[in-house]
Each structure stands twice: as C-alpha cells, then as structure tokens.
Amino acid sequence: MGNVLDIQTTTRTELIDITERIRAAVRDSGVKEGLCAITTRHTTCSIIINENERGLRTDILGMLEKLIPHDQNYAHDQIDNNAVSHLRAILLGMSEIIPIEDGHLVLGKWQSILFVELDGPRNRSINIKILES
Numbered sequence: 001m002g003n004v005l006d007i008q009t010t011t012r013t014e015l016i017d018i019t020e021r022i023r024a025a026v027r028d029s030g031v032k033e034g035l036c037a038i039t040t041r042h043t044t045c046s047i048i049i050n051e052n053e054r055g056l057r058t059d060i061l062g063m064l065e066k067l068i069p070h071d072q073n074y075a076h077d078q079i080d081n082n083a084v085s086h087l088r089a090i091l092l093g094m095s096e097i098i099p100i101e102d103g104h105l106v107l108g109k110w111q112s113i114l115f116v117e118l119d120g121p122r123n124r125s126i127n128i129k130i131l132e133s
C-alpha cells in the first residue's frame with residue numbers, strides 16, 4: 001500500500017511533526033502487522049525520529065549550524081547556492097522504517113516522526129509505504 005503526504009513548509013529551516021498523519025495512514029491501511037517505510041524524494045529535507053520538544057528542536061537546528069556552517073566555500077554553491085541544505089540532509093537521512101504491531105506504529109512515548117525542512121519554504125511530499133507481514 002502506498003500513500004503520498006503533501007507538506008507546505010513556511011521557513012528556510014524547520015521541524016514539522018508528522019506523527020499523527022503517519023498514524024492515520026497506518027490506520028487507514030488496515031494493516032495489523034508489518035512495516036511502515038517513510039521516505040522523501042527530495043535532496044534538501046530529511047525525516048527523523050526524536051522528541052518533539054521546543055528546546056530540543058532549537059538544539060537540533062543549532063547542531064546543524066555548528067556541524068555544517070554557512071560560508072564554507074562549498075563547491076555546489078557555485079551552481080545552486082544550497083550546499084548546506086544538501087549536506088545537512090545527508091547527515092540526517094531521507095527515510096525511517098517503523099514496525100507495525102496490533103495496527104499501531106511501534107514508537108516510544110517520547111518518539112515523534114519529524115519532517116525536517118532544510119531549504120524552504122517549499123511544497124514537499126513524502127511517500128508512505130505500508131507492508132503487511
């Protein structure tokens with residue numbers, strides 16, 4: 001079963017909680033046991049799983065700024081001026097896979113699925129693939 005979620009981002013860099021939308025897709029699929037794969041076809045955004053807490057969201061963006069700062073003479077900036085966005089997307093990854101048990105995503109209490117915009121604002125889409133086992 002496949003599904004596409006559209007996401008409209010509103011700033012250059014932001015984290016958007018998509019947990020409830022993924023849960024709804026799993027519910028609608030009727031799959032009780034299996035896997036949920038969440039992927040994006042874009043090269044300047046990411047999907048991560050972690051706690052959705054305001055301070056931590058700020059810290060994640062601070063970490064990205066520290067690890068992959070602007071103004072580093074990136075080669076890609078000569079043609080597209082967004083090397084930082086690509087490099088950060090590589091660091092965070094473009095997919096997550098979550099088990100499904102008893103019709104529910106297997107996530108811990110503090111785990112949320114976060115879409116990370118790294119070169120917004122843009123119209124984005126993510127693919128949800130639900131496999132029954």
Ligand code: ZN
Nearest residue numbers: 080082083086
């Ligand atoms: Zn680029």
